[in-house]
Amino acid sequence: MAIPPKSPSPVNLPSHYTPAISASPLKQATPDRKAQEVTLWLNQAYDELLEGWDSTEGESYSERYHVIQTFLVSFNEQRRPIMPLLTAMRRTPQLSDEQRALRQAWDAVTEKLREYRMELDVSLPAPLDSVARWLLRAEAALAEEERDPQDHERAAEEAREKQEILRSCLEEMPQQVKTFQNFQNLDEYGNMLVPIDKMDELKRRFTSVRVTAKYHGMKLEYKEHRHSVLDLLSQIRTKLRLWKRPYVSSEGVRVLLQEWHELVDRQELPALLEAALYKLKQVSEKYSSKSALASDYSQVVQQVKRMEEDSAHAQEELKAVKGTMGRVLSAWDSYSDCLSSLQAWLQQGTRAHSHEHRPQVPSEVIAEWGSRQARLNEAGTFLIESTDPQTSRVLTEELRKVNLQWAEFVKRSTFEW
Template sequence: QRESTQKKTFTSWINSVLAKHTPPSVISDLYTDIQKGHLLLDLLEVLSGQHLPREKGFNTFQCRSNIENALTFLKSRSIEELARTLACTYNQPSLDCSSAVDSSPKASRSAKKSAKIKERWKISATKALLLWAKEQCSLHGSISVTDFKSSWRSGLPFLAIIYALRPGLVDIEKAKTRTNKENLKEAFRIAELELNIPRLLEPEDVDVMNPDEKSIMTYVAQFLQYSRNLPVSEEDMQGKVRDTVSWLTAQGKKLEKLLIDSESETYYQKYKEMMSFMEAFNQEKKAFLPVLSSKASVAELSEDQQQMREEWHKLVSQINEWKIKLDQMLPPPLDGIEAWLQEVEHLQADDLPDLQDPFKAMSLFREIIVIFKGLMDCFDSHLDTLQSFKNEDEKNMPLVLPEKLEEMKRRLFSNIQFTNSDTFLEYHCGLCSAITNEVMLKLNIWNMKYGTKESVESLLEDW
């Protein structure tokens, strides 16, 4: 039943997008039609507004080429932008200043190559979407949302979100007197007719003991997208930009004062104050995110918007520099482990080399494999050191906040240990691919008869 609901939901959503394609297209069977690649490219073209390269035929190799084109596009842009949009919208207190401010995810290699977005300090897109839904329902204290399952069964959360977006469309008090199915039917009807949100679900899909989480998330995400597209008058936007500039300037001054005041304090106290600053910063930032994430291009920026962008980048730099200095101030042997962690994470985050010369690619892959293996040879010793670290000085005072130690352990296990084999596999896969490309080059030039022993010996020597 759950698989059937998911298939129906995702098919409806995809078809609602494909209807906007020129020419329009439609999916009949989600599992088989997507495999051809053409409809997947149609979907991405509508979502991105870009024209994507494609093969016109439908044989196995052409379909595979189209799938690869789609995955390449997703890897380079779409998936990361979606995760960045959701995760940046509702950041929790974080010590990854770059991800807290400029929302640049420090994804591991496996995330980039397999679309597994593993951002070290960001909350997941699921939790971000849930927090957004909670905020929309917060106007009505009796409507509680704790998950994407049974919380939505009554239909009231859907109506509460519609009320938050368009207050005149919904009577919440009247809805509280109706049945679940009546509220669900009304919510889906209003969303489709008034908000132009496609009807991805039916009341019987949600009013069950354990509704499908992914299907509900997919539908709720349409409301989030609608909220981001609501028009804002130019006068209102200018006022919000000026308010944002003032807030950013105040944050910068607050940070400068904090750095001066904590200059002579211990690492423990500096880190604690950094956590307090970031917690307050992330909480206050929520109100300014719609302005900070506006899509205006550089050419369209007003003077106030340009100033806002400059203040934003200035604050980003200040926070990142602060974090770097704190990492360098860790007491030994933690400072060495932190440097090792950053080196491994940096190596994992780099894209695989894509060189046209297969011979150079082979050499580079061999070099990367040696470097990575050398780093991973230190894993066990760093793990033992971290687990046995005595976190107190001669006065029995803590040297490092427990949160920092837990963060380092989490990075060691989740970002490195569990992705170690995947990373090695990708390196060796890249090496094999480079060797294969070199072989193909050789085969392509061996397209004539070699009638003498010398010419054959020369060819084999080249091989």
């Protein structure tokens, strides 16, 4: 495999430079060849970033800030031609080795940039460092998640935690703004401590927090209640899968029925689901009255409608599965009772037939036991369809034997009398 030519260093490039991926020879290149080229460029950018940061160890705040800003200006300009490639990769279900290497290289650069920019925040001269830490806390609470988490209980907890952090940050905001505004950006010799660009950045971040916080708090509230509903639905579905599986024994069904009563009657999960869904619908209505949330309104309406349908279905299934388990248990009791009594009666009848004096069996008695044998078959057939393969085979064989005994007894009784 050919190694692409080395690209120039990202930091020291003129602002009009773009990576080799945009050059005409590669416009017709294969996706993997393009991925190789961009990966090489990103690896060089990563090395250059580390080198620039390390070279300013012990230097002034302005020096460190200048190195990162210089890198960012060049990097942001050069990355434009490769963004469509990265976007296309996100939609690709199966990445090649070259594409995975590109994704890792991109993640490495962006994570290192995030780390250094955070370091620039917390290393600001006091008391701006505390202001920057406050901003980082607020921004973390305001950050949008890229993916929908599957652990709904944890997601609901995180949303609650973020709401608490956000409320705390907003209470502290006036004092933080005052600290920022009162900061004297000069040292004892009249030199600027923090670059103007950095001060402007902090100001923009204050404005962004102020503007975003109000509506993001509503989003977090919606997220909390949405994941609460999804968590309850998940718990119910997990139990339903267990309760609807083929049954093994009557004792096992009794245990499952006890679990049902524990979940429904004691823990009141269906009632909790209804309450959580009601709260979710209340919160979702805020989206219809806030223009800042209008872009999310359609999705929210669809999500709530789907959860209403899923909840109604789950409630119906809970009732149905209880009825099924009740019928299975009743059938098992009926089957066991009929089987034991019929087997005992048939054995007694067989012994009577083995003696010289054979008492006549009245027809009404045979009819009565015939009715019991029919109930046995009805219950047995139902259980065979409701149980796991092994139990079903045992029941089938058990039923076959007793039916054979019954047929032989009826045949003898009819022939002899």
